[in-house]
Amino acid sequence: MADSKNQSEHVVAHEDGWAVKAEGADQPTKIYENKQDAINRAKEIAQNKGTSAIIHKQDGTIQNHYSYSE
Template sequence: MGDKKDIHVVPHPDGWATKKEGAGRAGVVTDTQQQAINRAREQAKRDHVEVVIHKKDGTIRDSDSYGNDPSSTKDKKH
């Protein structure tokens, strides 16, 4: 599958932006952090990665995982 690339919500000169880990530039730029979080969540659900939310000063506020659906763990018996 390759490395999973989490989606970061980061401050941007024009507001807030979504940025895929390792990407050189921002994905979507929005006016508010909440809009950026919503866009990042949609993308993270599709890509099965986490959303990492940064504060205005760039430090990490929190992260949400959409990669591991708890209901699917019981199917995997290793």
């Protein structure tokens, strides 16, 4: 299994809006009502960790992928 420092951040649909969730995590890091707020936070976390932010559509398919790895 990958080191937790190298796991991507995902923005996924949640019953209360949009969740930022680390890859492999059981629980979301945070839930936002607004998708753009969730995207901004996921990108910020990914930049800090040098990983990726993967944005999903409502149906679960990938909408965007932002990579911040070296």
